[in-house]
Amino acid sequence: MKNEQIHEMAQKLRLETVRMVYEGKDGHPGPALSIADIVATLYFDTMNIDPGKPEWEDRDRLILSKGHSCPIVYAALNERGYFEPKVEHFNLRQLHSIFQGHPSMHSTPGIDMTSGSLGNGIAIGAGMALAAKAQGKDYYTYVICGDGELQEGVCWEGINTASGRKLDNLILFVDRNGWQSYKSVDFTVGHNNVAERIRAFGWHVQEISGHDIGAIKSAITIAKSNRGVPSCIVCDCVKGKGVSFMEDNNAWHKGVPTDDEYAVAVKELGGAE
Amino acid sequence: MTKFKGTREAFAAALMDMAEERKDIVLISPDSLKAMRAVPFGEKYPERYVECGIAEQGAVDTAAGLASAGMTPFVGTYAGFLTMRACEQMRTFVGYTNLNVKFLGVNSGLLGGEREGVTHQFYEDLAVVSSLPNYTIFTPADPAQCYQAVKKAAEVEGPVYIRAGSGREVDVYHVNAPFAENGITVWKEYGTDAVLFSSGFVLDRVIKAAELLKEQGVNVTVADINILYGNNPSDILKVMEKSSQLFTIEDHNINGGLGSYISRLACENKPAHVTRIALTTYGESGPAKELADAYGFSPEAIAEKVIKTIQ
Numbered sequence: 001m002k003n004e005q006i007h008e009m010a011q012k013l014r015l016e017t018v019r020m021v022y023e024g025k026d027g028h029p030g031p032a033l034s035i036a037d038i039v040a041t042l043y044f045d046t047m048n049i050d051p052g053k054p055e056w057e058d059r060d061r062l063i064l065s066k067g068h069s070c071p072i073v074y075a076a077l078n079e080r081g082y083f084e085p086k087v088e089h090f091n092l093r094q095l096h097s098i099f100q101g102h103p104s105m106h107s108t109p110g111i112d113m114t115s116g117s118l119g120n121g122i123a124i125g126a127g128m129a130l131a132a133k134a135q136g137k138d139y140y141t142y143v144i145c146g147d148g149e150l151q152e153g154v155c156w157e158g159i160n161t162a163s164g165r166k167l168d169n170l171i172l173f174v175d176r177n178g179w180q181s182y183k184s185v186d187f188t189v190g191h192n193n194v195a196e197r198i199r200a201f202g203w204h205v206q207e208i209s210g211h212d213i214g215a216i217k218s219a220i221t222i223a224k225s226n227r228g229v230p231s232c233i234v235c236d237c238v239k240g241k242g243v244s245f246m247e248d249n250n251a252w253h254k255g256v257p258t259d260d261e262y263a264v265a266v267k268e269l270g271g272a273e
Numbered sequence: 274m275t276k277f278k279g280t281r282e283a284f285a286a287a288l289m290d291m292a293e294e295r296k297d298i299v300l301i302s303p304d305s306l307k308a309m310r311a312v313p314f315g316e317k318y319p320e321r322y323v324e325c326g327i328a329e330q331g332a333v334d335t336a337a338g339l340a341s342a343g344m345t346p347f348v349g350t351y352a353g354f355l356t357m358r359a360c361e362q363m364r365t366f367v368g369y370t371n372l373n374v375k376f377l378g379v380n381s382g383l384l385g386g387e388r389e390g391v392t393h394q395f396y397e398d399l400a401v402v403s404s405l406p407n408y409t410i411f412t413p414a415d416p417a418q419c420y421q422a423v424k425k426a427a428e429v430e431g432p433v434y435i436r437a438g439s440g441r442e443v444d445v446y447h448v449n450a451p452f453a454e455n456g457i458t459v460w461k462e463y464g465t466d467a468v469l470f471s472s473g474f475v476l477d478r479v480i481k482a483a484e485l486l487k488e489q490g491v492n493v494t495v496a497d498i499n500i501l502y503g504n505n506p507s508d509i510l511k512v513m514e515k516s517s518q519l520f521t522i523e524d525h526n527i528n529g530g531l532g533s534y535i536s537r538l539a540c541e542n543k544p545a546h547v548t549r550i551a552l553t554t555y556g557e558s559g560p561a562k563e564l565a566d567a568y569g570f571s572p573e574a575i576a577e578k579v580i581k582t583i584q
Contacts, residue, residue, distance in 0.1 A: 123331035127338020157331025
């Protein structure tokens with residue numbers, strides 16, 4: 001897909017995310033908008049998937065380790081054709097909805113792994129990548145985690161396993177938006193130097209803008225050309241990207257827009273007024 | 274089949290035997306290959322041995338990832354490092370997801386942990402795992418049964434936790450005895466003055482206690498519970514009906530293991546007096562046999578408790 005089309009799709013996913021949270025009256029819009037361009041690129045350009053066969057064993061996998069960002073993935077699955085008929089109202093976080101508050105692999109077709117308890121996606125991704133090698137399959141496993149999430153010790157257990165086992169079929173995106181629930185990542189850990197840290201663990205690391213579709217595509221190509229080590233793409237992102245009052249405003253880590261705010265968001269994201 | 278030195282050797286042997294035929298079997302090691310006596314497995318099947326290092330949470334996550342992609346991973350290490358340190362991973366990424374991951378927790382109980390002391394003795398594992406839906410819990414009583422339990426675990430669809438020891442287990446079962454399908458094996462039927470339910474590696478002690486009791490004119494039934502909180506307790510209920518005096522003996526904390534299970538079955542199905550012989554404190558270092566004796570698991574102490582209770 002052309003970069004401009006992917007950008008338009010990312011905007012559409014953002015709009016759907018804000019609508020999902022607005023209608024469901026709960027959720028995390030800021031962290032979801034942050035990764036819209038990465039998610040759109042993966043689902044609409046990169047990943048070898050078949051929406052008609054979500055369990056296809058040769059498919060590429062995606063683990064949304066920062067599971068609270070799931071509305072953006074739910075929107076992507078919907079636009080990609082995983083649900084028949086297409087979902088109009090997600091009923092996010094409502095009783096009996098297939099769209100759980102955090103991703104659940106047995107609730108939602110297309111969700112490759114349950115997530116939401118922070119820190120676990122990298123080690124789980126290592127397991128998927130190991131399975132591919134054991135089975136002689138050439139699928140890729142993608143993991144998206146947050147920069148704050150990397151404070152979880154188990155992340156580094158997975159990072160160790162991936163380098164120890166030379167998992168070059170594992171690609172990790174770090175959404176470096178600089179924020180976590182309470183304050184900035186800098187405030188919490190002193191210095192948000194995730195690239196240096198992960199590089200020190202033996203990974204191939206690139207740093208790009210997480211909102212530049214061309215850069216995301218190129219980084220994936222480079223990551224795939226690297227053999228013998230796992231790859232990490234650190235993406236500088238703006239939390240709440242695309243909605244002016246949410247951008248870089250950590251109050252929108254979790255929050256529900258008022259009617260007026262929703263109208264502004266819809267307008268800014270190019271939705272129908 | 275030859276006898277095994279201990280449950281860990283039995284585990285490694287079962288894995289080796291299965292790996293020959295099943296390409297989906299993988300061994301996940303949180304630096305536990307030596308402890309699990311599985312070095313030969315790692316050498317023979319390097320592509321199916323995953324070393325995760327001293328990192329149990331990551332190891333369980335990695336196993337979940339492997340299982341989600343069609344492999345059957347076995348994670349073996351000390352019981353508490355699995356069920357407590359990696360408890361959340363066992364719950365959320367294996368239990369909730371109902372993935373096909375098998376766990377072998379070694380050094381369980383005083384008998385399993387012995388001289389290592391409290392940091393390496395685990396008597397809470399069953400309480401933890403029994404509160405996690407989708408898990409099947411096997412409690413083999415000796416190495417031969419552990420071998421069978423590991424093979425059985427590979428046939429079960431979904432998560433399985435096997436409670437194992439460290440090599441001090443006394444052989445009780447015939448070396449070729451199959452793993453009980455219905456979760457219970459009756460060992461002695463001297464009478465119905467009481468039923469003594471045993472779980473795990475104290476079985477030989479419970480059988481000896483029954484013999485001591487017989488000498489004193491108290492005739493009891495002894496049964497080994499092989500599956501805790503299983504789907505079909507009907508055979509266990511049948512044995513429970515033999516007496517209104519039930520005893521549970523387990524090298525585990527008094528809460529959450531066999532005693533809790535039998536108490537629940539009694540409350541829900543056939544009210545009876547249940548006396549639980551189990552641990553109520555942390556343990557300490559010491560040789561296995563003397564340690565178990567000191568904490569109330571000698572045949573004499575078990576027999577005395579039975580007599581005092583039913584008189």
